[in-house]
Amino acid sequence: MVWLNAIVQGVLLGGLYALFATGLSLAFGVMRFVNLAHGDLAIAAAFMSFSLQRTFDMNPLVSLLIVLPGAFVIGYLLQRVVFDRVVGVDPAFQIVATFGLSMVVQNLIYEKYTADTQGLDAGSLDASGFALNDTISIGWIPLITLLGAVVVLSGLALFMKRTRTGRAFRATSDDADAARLMGIDVRRIWAVAMALAVATVALAGVLFGIKSSFDPFVGPARLIYGFEAVIIGGLGSLWGTLVGGIILGVAQGLGRQMNPQWGELAGHAVFLAVLVVRPTGLFGKGQLR
Amino acid sequence: MSTFKVARGSTASRVFAVALVVVTVAMATMPSWAEGGTQRKMVELFALISMAQMWNLLAGFAGVVSVGQQAFIGLGAYSMVALINVHGQNVYASIPMSAVLTAIFSIPLALIAFRLRGSYFAIGTWVLADVVSLVMQQQTSLGAGNGVSIKVSGDALERLKIIYWLALGLAIGAIVLTYAVLRSRLGLQMQAIRDNEGGAKGLGANVYRTRFVAWVIAAFWIGLTGAVFYLANLRVQPKDSFSVVNWTAPIVVIVVIGGIGTIEGPIIGALLYYFLRDYFKDYETWYLIGSGIAAILAALYMQPGIWGYVRRRWGLDLFPIRRRLVRTQE
């Protein structure tokens, strides 16, 4: 029964990982661009929420009303001002630029908030939930996170399939030059894609901050989990990202159940296994580039 | 009528070669006149130059952009711990053995990582470095999470002298190794692939193998660097020796600003980075923020780097690896 609980908790955790992964998947899908500072931006959002709580006693879930639009704008500006210059260029410079951004974000946060671990207090929702039976209980926050992931991914899928701009997104990710020939403003599409990516990862960051404690330097670990979820699920598939996140979460949970120190390693092991055996991931349809 | 010949060297490069020998000899005398603290700092500088050259070999020439090279520092350090503490091997003999062990470990890592490309490859190397670090943390014989000190005996100052020379050798060796690789057939393949991958493949270049070999060479030398550095510092902890912040971040900044794809670039970048960091040592965080911003700006606007611009402007090549067509007078 404890094993079943480990799986259930792993599934819930998978929702969080899927949320971290969504932005990565989106940015890579639309513009072949990977932001190494992706995880750090999530933590920045958590700290923003922390400030709002510290100053205005605002519940972190309420703070999303400010943090999410802010993240959207920041993502849009980052793309227009910084990232546009390294899309389609030698990946070395993409990697260096976003790596540099990661350093900058981490240290700016550190400068302002020190290295102290912080947490976000969601009041009565925090650490409460409902029990399914003696051993298995489901926390509200993890459940909200999983549902949030499902809602976000469904929303994106619908957007891509049914709207005019969504169609433009898909065309741009296929062939940016040909998209321009259709009259699509490719630079605006990229900026919106990055804005959505940063907004989703900000959501992930705040939810993460409610559940766990965080300090300025935990960003890269979030990037890595998001990345592993994308690879396990398969490039080019949004729903694959959800499945990948869940598999990662479950693997970590089972590993932790075997030995408290093995959680992370178990997740990495599954990731490495997928990479070796089926590099395109479980539902992948893209190439590994 | 004038004829042409293909030349590699130039007056500048010959002058520079002489200057390099002079500087090396001068640096070698340092232990006799500098104090321990200074020597220790130079060891760190040499380690940075050494690792920067290897990262540049990978990223600037072989097209392998990795943010996981810190794994090899850690592997070099932990190999030393294993060989010396656990198996009682001779301290100095363990250094090359650690490098070999690191190179061997790098092979399965490459087999896995090379299934990815571009930015995802970079994150993949980050993950692999993390995995190696976690695995090391599980080994109680190697100090587990808390770390362990390398068991040495004998006079600390004598040892520091020897380590200093070893570190100097590391830095010079890294430069010479990079130069030698680039002048070899492997290097020619690398540059051909870098300039035009499709064309190079058409002429028979094996991209995968070229990158693989470069990876293992870099792993060997970075392992060597880790071994020597931690022999100087003695305390080996997973968070420290596998740290991105300590190793990979400075290296990336150094190479990009100095000039990626040139041998001169990482040297300039390392000197600049190191001395500026010393100058700003009371503002450590702001220095990190500043160097991060510098790296971003360099990647966006200054892609050739400092030496890249020097080379463009004055056609200067202190390490002659490119062949030029030179007119000889009749």
Place this chain on the structure above:
Amino acid sequence: MAERMLDIQSLDVVYGDFQATFGIDLHVDTAETVSIIGANGAGKSTLLKAICGPAAVRNGSISYKGADLASVPAHTRVAQGIAMVPEGRRIFPSLTVDENIQIGAHTGRKGPWHRDAVLAAFPLLERLRKRNTDGLSGGERQTLAIARSLMANPDLLLLDEVSLGLAPIVVKQVYEAIPAIKAQGTTVLIVEQDVNQALSVCDRFYCLLEGRISLTGTPSSVPKHEITEAYFGLTTTEGGH
């Protein structure tokens, strides 16, 4: 006199380090169909790319409906009425056939071409509508690409090497669609290696050789051998340039 639809003066276009065209003077009047012929590498496609977007213009000017195009971004040119059917078709693989047609209308320009009109003009697309693009033949892709561009209701339609990679009989079928396009009053600029097809539909033509215009005229007034010479850059004792 109405302004010219397209007026190119002394155009030098570069492609990386390489100069593709040298001092091109070329114009297209409203409702005309003009063909540009020339061998591979003559600079034809680069010229079209300069008209619809981001090719590097080093010298000279391109005017569309009297206004200089220099600072107008590629996607805005489409909204202004220039549409190109690109070399190699460049159908979007993630979109169905129907969605490919719809995306052509992204700018929302008004005109005679909407989905029903396009399907009426290209009946073979009707039965392919819901399908993915993987299984389409070369001719079907080319038809789809033309239909897609028409959905933008262009005033100036550019066709870049539509015959490339297609069997002669398929090329013929594709070119049979041109009269319907001309009938709507659309100005058409065709770039082609297939000289016969190109000359069969145009009012005037230019021949490009190594980035320069080697000949211009109407198909009926210029003798065949002159065209051949201008195409290949041969000079003979009679009538060469």
